[in-house]
Amino acid sequence: MRRVVLDVDTGIDDALALLYAVVSPVLELCGVTTVVGNVPAEVAARNSAAVLGHAGAREVPVALGATTTLSGAGAREGASNHGPDGLGGVRLASARQSAYADPVAVLRTAADGGPATLAGLAPMTNLASLAHLADDLVLVAGELALEEPPELNAAHDPDATAHVLVSERPTTLYVADVFEQVAVAPGDVERLRSSARPAAALAGALLAVRRAHLVGDAGALVLLTHPHLFRVEPRRMGQVGAHLTEAGDGRVLPVAVEVDAPAVARTFVEALLAH
Secondary structure (H helix, E strand, C coil), X not given: CEEXXXXXXXXXXXXHHHHHHHHCCCEEEEEEEECCCCCCHHHHHXXXXXXXXXXXXXXXXXXXXXXXXXXXXXXXXXXXXXXXXXXXXXCCCCCCCCCCECHHHHHHHHHHCCCCEEEECCCCCCHHHHHHHCCEEEEECXXXXXXXXXXXXXXXXXXXXXXXXXXXXXXXXXXXXXXXXXXXXXXXHHHHHCCCXXXXXXXXXXXXXXXXHECCCHHHXXXXXXXXXXXXXXXXXXXXXXXXXXXXXXXXXXXXXXXXXXXXXXXXXXXXXXX
């Protein structure tokens, strides 16, 4: 069983990752921390609690983390597939949770129970102060092919990204080049939507409004559960302007560079339908 804490800015695909973490038989979701990014951190916390409640995982602690980046910036501006509510207009009942846990307490409690992976699916503001508490990191961040705009998680808080890059914790990157490949077929979206299982039906509703039906952040969790579906190579990664990409003076990190995208999508769908 792989014990994980998710750092999120929930977000349609963050919600998909939460659902996968709940249903996967080989993951134990020990906690969730939220950060400013797709939406304000407070909205991400409410969304995360609502998704967990819908999936029958109300016991998972949700911690409200950084509400601004290290430089004081707020949530991303401009049009987004996530919409102002973060979930693309998919409505969920609010979870009955009057207060959120402390992020450091969530990580320490998880670490006390055994080795814990911190999966960063958002800007790295929280991770700048939390990474040392985890045994290893898996980050949805960076890019191999340079494009504009730069990959958003690494670019939204470049100061925090710099802090995390010098962390001594083992770190694997799930880069945008792979992120953009894993999409669920329309027929499987409908299978999920019509499921009697609440988590599966919610995943289908979210995928129905998700750009190109991409699983996005959830793919990084499939990397944890089914690593054979990916090719991971060491690459020297560093900051080049606003980009986290290959750089001669960067840190050598394992990077997911190729993916069996149809198999990853099927793995995600079948896990939801089996729960």
